[in-house]
Amino acid sequence: MVKKTVAIVLEIIPIASAITFFTLFFSPYDSQLVRTIINITVAPALLGFVFFFIGRALVKKDKAVLILGIFDWLATVSVIGFYILAILSIGM
Numbered sequence: 001m002v003k004k005t006v007a008i009v010l011e012i013i014p015i016a017s018a019i020t021f022f023t024l025f026f027s028p029y030d031s032q033l034v035r036t037i038i039n040i041t042v043a044p045a046l047l048g049f050v051f052f053f054i055g056r057a058l059v060k061k062d063k064a065v066l067i068l069g070i071f072d073w074l075a076t077v078s079v080i081g082f083y084i085l086a087i088l089s090i091g092m
Helices: 004-025 032-046 048-058 063-090
Strands: none
Touching: 004 032, 004 048, 004 063, 032 048, 032 063, 048 063
């Protein structure tokens, strides 16, 4: 039961980081604190696939961990896609 709880908490970190990243990035507020929080939250959101593998290693056959793992992958893909769009928009 403890492994399952740890796996679920670890799997929630990239999801919450991606939500925080996108919310603050598109917010009208701009300060040094907001930029620092964006820089901190982008790393766990980008490394969501690592949290997926850790969660699956801890608890192999749990549906909640599997679903959160899928959201971890989506968090990673969304941040990478966002940066690809930013690079393409600068190039055009």
